[in-house]
Amino acid sequence: MTVSITDVARAAGVSASTVSRALRGQPGVSDEVRAQITAVAGRLGYTASRSASSLASGRTFTIGVVVPYVGRWFFGTVLDAAEHVFSAAGYDVLLYNLGSPETRKRFFTKMPVRKRVDAVLSLLIPDEEEAAALRSLGVPLASTVGGARPGFTVVGIDDRAGAESAVRHLVNLGHRRIGMISGSSGPQHWTTPLARRQAYLDVLAEAGIAHDPALEADGDYTVDGGERAMTELLAASRPPTAVFAQSDEMAMGVLRALRRHRLKVPEDVSVVGFDDHELSDVIGLTTVAQPVAGQGAEAARLLLRQLDEPGAEPSGHVQMPIRLVLRETTAPPRPRGPQ
Numbered sequence: 001m002t003v004s005i006t007d008v009a010r011a012a013g014v015s016a017s018t019v020s021r022a023l024r025g026q027p028g029v030s031d032e033v034r035a036q037i038t039a040v041a042g043r044l045g046y047t048a049s050r051s052a053s054s055l056a057s058g059r060t061f062t063i064g065v066v067v068p069y070v071g072r073w074f075f076g077t078v079l080d081a082a083e084h085v086f087s088a089a090g091y092d093v094l095l096y097n098l099g100s101p102e103t104r105k106r107f108f109t110k111m112p113v114r115k116r117v118d119a120v121l122s123l124l125i126p127d128e129e130e131a132a133a134l135r136s137l138g139v140p141l142a143s144t145v146g147g148a149r150p151g152f153t154v155v156g157i158d159d160r161a162g163a164e165s166a167v168r169h170l171v172n173l174g175h176r177r178i179g180m181i182s183g184s185s186g187p188q189h190w191t192t193p194l195a196r197r198q199a200y201l202d203v204l205a206e207a208g209i210a211h212d213p214a215l216e217a218d219g220d221y222t223v224d225g226g227e228r229a230m231t232e233l234l235a236a237s238r239p240p241t242a243v244f245a246q247s248d249e250m251a252m253g254v255l256r257a258l259r260r261h262r263l264k265v266p267e268d269v270s271v272v273g274f275d276d277h278e279l280s281d282v283i284g285l286t287t288v289a290q291p292v293a294g295q296g297a298e299a300a301r302l303l304l305r306q307l308d309e310p311g312a313e314p315s316g317h318v319q320m321p322i323r324l325v326l327r328e329t330t331a332p333p334r335p336r337g338p339q
Helices: 005-012 016-023 031-044 050-057 073-088 101-110 128-135 159-173 192-206 223-234 248-260 292-308
Strands: 062-067 092-097 119-122 141-143 153-156 178-182 216-218 242-245 270-275 286-289 317-319 323-325
Touching: 005 016, 005 031, 016 031, 062 073, 073 092, 073 292, 101 128, 119 292, 141 292, 153 292, 159 178, 159 192, 159 242, 159 270, 159 286, 159 323, 178 192, 178 223, 178 248, 216 223, 223 242, 223 248, 242 248, 248 270
Parallel strands: 062 092, 062 119, 119 141, 141 153, 153 317, 178 216, 178 242, 242 270, 270 286
Antiparallel strands: 286 323
């Protein structure tokens, strides 16, 4: 026989509406009662009817997620963490990978998510027209990239503060020839590389170090790009004694380039990354740690909270903590003349 929500309510000694709220993760149910109901439902083999819940609530129980590069570590990690939160609350994920300008334009022109999702998590930075298109959906919106924007809950970090801590660490070690490898803003409207570059320039100016454009290169936020960029910096008339890479993946490429040029880290060149990639500890990379998975999970929780509290205002900009993690890739420069 099929077990109904009424059977669970009777066995747990609560109302059917309480069972519904408890199993859907909605507020108004204590942790103790929720645990009791979950245990009873599991013992009886009760499974909520998605179609019945949708008819009763008007929801699709689907969250739209828009990403620019689903195959890149940062976005994949955010997506995985968010999906775990959505799944635990009974929601499916509808993924849109907008890696090319053509795909992105088609998405925002046709808006295929309309009436298909209850909320949208955007892992790209929309321009004004795109943001307006998302707001027109009339569903909760969240993001993990860029700064605050109207109608969105944005969970992120202070990119400038993180980059400042990385570059200042190199300055404090005594380095004066400090290179930077970044990714261009490009058609995806990234603010991250701009904010981190400005931090780099500010710290150099603060230390009285003249900026040398020959010590900057674009690494495209990839390992291969980081290797190409480091090779370019090594070809400068006065190569850097230290490098700040705006992502750990680019820093890994930097390490590969230095190894191929038979340069030692940190004896010949110090390297700092940004992210605290899961492999950073393995390779001993000094880096700025940010809670990548934590940002995805928090954005997902805040979206679900808005769904459970209709009419509630978006949380605005939620800033997550960052910290500089010192490992084996940084040290004072060798005393070999002007640094």
